Amino acid sequence: MSEPLLQVNHLATEFTTEHGIARALDDISFHINKGETLGLVGESGCGKSVTALSIMRLLPKPIGNIVGGEVLFNDQDLTQLPADEMHNIRGNRIAMVFQEPMTALNPVYKIGRQLIETLVLHEPEMTSSEIHQTSVNMLKRVGIPDPENRMYEYPHQLSGGMRQRVMIAIALLCKPDILIADEPTTALDVTIQAQILQLLQEIQQENGMAIIFITHDLGVIAQLCDRVVVMYAGRIIEQADIYALFDAPSHPYTQGLLKAIPGIDKPAKTPLSTITGMVPSLFNLPSGCRFQNRCPYTENRCIDSSPELDQVKNDHWVRCYRHKELTGAKI
């Protein structure tokens, strides 16, 4: 097996807030290979965005800080990289698309300028007409009709779906090795969502980039990803390839998420199952396993101490004391 493209080892990130220090990420480790799509899934607030922002070193300063671990990319630890070298990686080798296309573009500048900016920065040898042409071609590639004229329009003149395409175009301009997509379709209509997902898949097939796809929607994961990392309250609780995860989920939380997907293969009027309770606040984490207060299988040892990630099979890891009896259980 070749070396992974990006490797996150024991990453820990904290926020200094008025209520104290919140450890938003605790011992996060995963990797992504070239050309692969890795899904990052979990309920809202479990630390998916913070993971992405930590990799990109985009945490809000000065409150958000990486306090431990490393992010290895091309034999470099991104967490230790000087600022100017990080500038060369952002938007160039690792690009990011955000959740809210309505606010992610600068309202006062034309679309064209916002594309060109990236190329001017990272492709200094390109002439301005090459830059213009590359930008127009990229708009065309992401499915924006009449791209030449769109270059001269402002973000507010485009729909949400079109803006997200522009964001994707900006991210793809420098042919990054990794695209981090943080819930890129959550704010969009279902039909637009399907189009954007298809677009990402096509482009990935063309240029072989790796994608870290963040979502709370396991349905989207099933459609897009090769491997999945499931997060809960700042920790990874399960990690597996897509087939293992859907066929034999090991963690009760993953099982709960899977059951909560509405499906057309389920009999009509089946009540949607939900996981009871709420994600605990980072200031009020339960003792032991962080899922212990919502888990139907909690035992004394779950309350006493936190389980470590344990190997189920090859590449399938889970953080649960009882995974051997629960794996693949129909609950």
Place this chain on the structure above:
Amino acid sequence: MTQYFIRRLLLIIPTFIGITILVFVITRFVPGGPIEQMIAEAQQASQQTGGGLNGAGIGASTLDAEQIRELEIYYGFDKPVLVSYWQWLSKVVQFDLGVSSRYSEPVWDTIKERLPISAFYGITTMLITYFISIPLGYWKAIKHNSHFDHVSSIVVFVGYAIPAYVVGIILLVIFASNLEWFPMGGFYSEDFEDLETPWEQAVDVFYHAVLPLMAYVAGSFAVMTFMMKNALMDNLAAEYVRTAIAKGIPFNQAVKHHALRNSLIPIATHFGNNISVIIGGSFLIEKIFNIDGLGLLGYESIVERDYPIVLGVLVISAILQLFGNILSDICVAVVDPRVQFR
């Protein structure tokens, strides 16, 4: 867009008529109008000279009924309000604002003399305020919560808490009266006309302007600085700035090229709205520094019931305000492409 502004320009006419009718009517019903003032003045004069010759006769002896009637005709008080308003208005459109009852000079001439003085102070103050507030607000936002931010906030708050005229008085006492570094007041020296070169004249004007400008700026830079700081802080936290940084743009360039322009939108809105204040001047500061500006003129003419001047000043400031609003819209449209005028 053009259509919108043509419509806005046309709307000035009814708004203008509305404002002036209101004030015209008020001047009719507020006691102590020009005729009563003249009666009182004549009375005083006769008391001083004639020494109570006709003590019981009150006004009748000093101004007889015929004279009062003449005055009423002169001021149009003999006709219904709207008729005399119409007469006044039809003169106004020919730049005839009547004659001041105090100075016996055409109102338009008086205003023409005073307006540039206030405008000079207003525009200079505005330029200095922008020159201080925008960079200061910018650095306060970038260095939010630093020592620099806290210390400068204290200065800004003190400037905000002390009224501009108090600042003016303090400056006057210290730098003009005690230290005698600057003149006590006036727009320029008595020998201004004798100064050789335009350069010397300009220096003279600015020499006189230092203290009043400091008072003006002290009163206006606090609001502007905080407006700038808050706007920039909001924009620094905006997602598009994060997008810019995610593209690989260094933070300080993302601030300069992305956040700054968006932060100027509220400043631009503020600018046009304040145009009449900017040009009109503050009567308190003008009074303290003995500057013959429009603000002082307006104030004094109200006190002395010099209605032609009151109305004249009102006409000018209403027009400035109305054009200022339009200018404000143009500024906003220039900096913010989302603003669409239809």
